[in-house]
Amino acid sequence: MKKITESNAARYTLILILITLFIRIWIAAYTGLGIGESYYFRGALKLDLSYFDQPPLFFWLSWVSLKIFGLNNLGLRFPAVLLFAGTSWMLFLLARKFFNAAAGFWAVAVMNLSAVFTVAIACWFQPDAPLMFFWLASAYIMANVMFDAQNKPKTATHSGMVYLQWALVGILMGLATLSKYHVVFLFAGVFIFVATNRDLRKWLLHPGPYMAIIIAFLFALPILLWNADNDWVSFVFQGSRAGSGQETSLHPEWFLRSIAGQALWLLPWVWYPLVRELFKSWKLRQQPVYGFNFWIAILPLVFFTVVTLWSNLQYHFHWQAPGYMMLFIPLGYAIDKKLSGTAAEGRGTRRWIRFSVGFTVITIGVLSLHMVTGFWQFYGPKWIVKQFHGDNVDPTIQGIDYSDIQTRFEKEGWLNNPKVFTGATRWWLTGKVDWALKGQVPIVCFSDDPRNLAFLVDPYFLQHEDCVIIGQEHEESVVADVKPFFDEVTQLKDIVVTRSGRPELHLQVYYCKNFHVPDKKRIDLPVYRQIRNRPPFGVWHDPDDE
Structure with missing residues (x-):
């Protein structure tokens, strides 16, 4: 293993970033979209001030990317791949400032070995990639404005450069706000850090931070304006996921599942050292470099873990990722010290690094190959296939594009028929259908939980048209939530x-004829509200009562 030194760390970091960039471009181009990505897809076709469950920046970026690369997987994902390369470099810069360049290299290297960062955040069409980049960029500028070259609090605080840096912080935090609502923890973490450090409290009376907040608020105006026009539905939805407005009962099993899921997503042998660095940072929090990382890391980690005691966040184990990202900085320094320490420490650390590299490369390679080809189902050891697959659908099938849907639509002539739209009874399946058809056909989600899809196509203008409904063993939902809207529903041959x-x-x-207002009120379904020319969510106002 090549020794990383102060003189070569930056060069090797850039080489690492470049190599992983090209690998991720390949993954982004040749693996199919997951259910979340497919669901988000139509938002990149229809620009808006904001969207139902996420701020708008990652939609806007992919809209531009699609114009450059075309309507394909790489076009949709390229901003995430590029931004994560920038995130890796920002992590290096911040670790180099706080510790040394070697710590920066190892922080970047280990982050790129962590499962949730190296693929899910770095490759997929999700809001996390811009959040991570602008989060770290904001943190880096704040560290530079508050600390000198020796990481001691600066004494000169009113120069023109200081105000310029705070303005840049405002811009970067504004872009982070346009990326994901997690940015609230960055604001809060920095405030607590400054308020609990005697030498830094002067910033609470300085105009710079407040100027940054005002600039960030101006960037957030599209989100606020969109929500003001839509009954603040984004904040209601996100609040409901945290359990607001619900009866509270404790579920320790959800809490334990969250911890186990975080460890699995990060890889357990990476997760444990990160948690160890969290406790170490708490003990050393009076040292600015550790306190800065601790307070920014701790809030998303604690909030999204503790809330699982009463709110079922299911498998969203990546929501704590911004907190873990900050912990790679002290972990990089700890690795550098181990490698420079005793022979035993260095030998054990090198083995850990080699194992992590081998595991990540082999696992991602095998999973990517299986996702594209499905080889394991047919050539893997049969007992393993039976154990993890059984008689159910292979979950990795969700990671391919259902192109057979488009083939069927073309064969039946539905794709070019302006009087035919499509839909499904689950938001995730509606997204898969939409991506398979590349957004060429209007699509409606016949569900009480259509999420963003309810705002991208207005069913009111589809009345008296026919619809092709796609289901995945959703017969009961088709009968209950689809049939009332049509004169006739006929099941056709399956799509394989x-x-x-x-x-x-x-x-x-299912081929459904003549979309119309059903005889019975179904205000639980946003599609019913919209076909009655009412907003999909919020208080119901029946036009017949006016």
């Missing part, structure tokens, strides 16, 4: 989703 020419998944197809 194939992978490498092999059948993997059967989707049911």
Whole structure:
């Protein structure tokens, strides 16, 4: 293993970033979209001030990218890949400032070995990539404005450069705000850090931070304006996920699942050292470099873990990721010290690094190959296939594009029929159908939980048209939530989703004639509200009562 020194760390970091950038470009281009990415897809086609469950920046960035690369997987994902390369460099700069360049290299290296960062955040069409980049960029500028070259609090606080840096902080935090609502923890973490450090409290009376907040607020105006026009639905939705407005009962199993899921997503042998650095940073928090990292890291980690005691966040184990990202900085320094320490410490650390590299490279390679080809189902050890697959659908099939849907639509002539739209009874399946058809057909989610899809196509203008509903063993929902809107619903031959020419998944197809207002009120369904020319969410106002 090449020794990382102060003189070569920056060069090797850039080489690492460049190599991983090209690997991720390949992954982004040749692996299919997951259910979340497919669901978000139409937002990148329809620009708006904001969106139902996420701020708008990652939609805007992919809209630009699609114009450059075309309507394909890489076009949708390229901003995430590029931004994560920038995130890696910002992590290096911050670790180099706080500790040394070697610490920066190891921080970047280990982050790129962590499962949740190296693929999910770095490759997928999600809001996390811009959040991470602008989060770290904001933190780096704040560290430079508050600390001198020796990481001691600066004494000169009213120069023109200081105000310029605070203005840049405002811009970067504004862009982070446009990325994901997690940015509130960055604001709060920095405030607590400054308020609890005697030498830094002067910033509470300085105009610079307040100027930055005003600038960030101006950047957030699109989010506020959109929500003001839509009954603040984004904040209501996100608040409901944290358990607000619900009866509270404790669920220790959700809490334990969250901790286990975080460890698995990060990889347990990476998660444990990060948690150890969290406790170490708490003990050393009076030292500015540790206190800065601790207070920015702790809030998202604690909040999104503790809230699982009463709120079922399901498998969103990546929501704590900004906190873990900050902990790679002291972890990078700890690795550098181990490698420079005793022979035993260095030998053990090198083994840990080699194992982590081997595991991540092999696992990502095998999973990516299986996701694209499905080889494991047919050539893997049969007992393992049975154990993890059984008689159910292989979960990795969600990571391929259901192109067989488009083939069927083309064969039936539905794709070019302006009087035919499509839909499903689950938001995630609606997204998969929408991406398979590349947004060429209006799409409606017949569900009480359509999320962002309810704002991207208005069913009011689809009345008296026919619809092709796609289901995945959703017969009961089709009967209850689809049939009332049509004169006739006929089940047709299934669509067989194939992978490498092999059948993997059967989707049911229903042809529905004459979309209209049902006889019975269904105000629980946003599609019913919209076909009555009312907003999809909020208080119901029946036009018949006016």
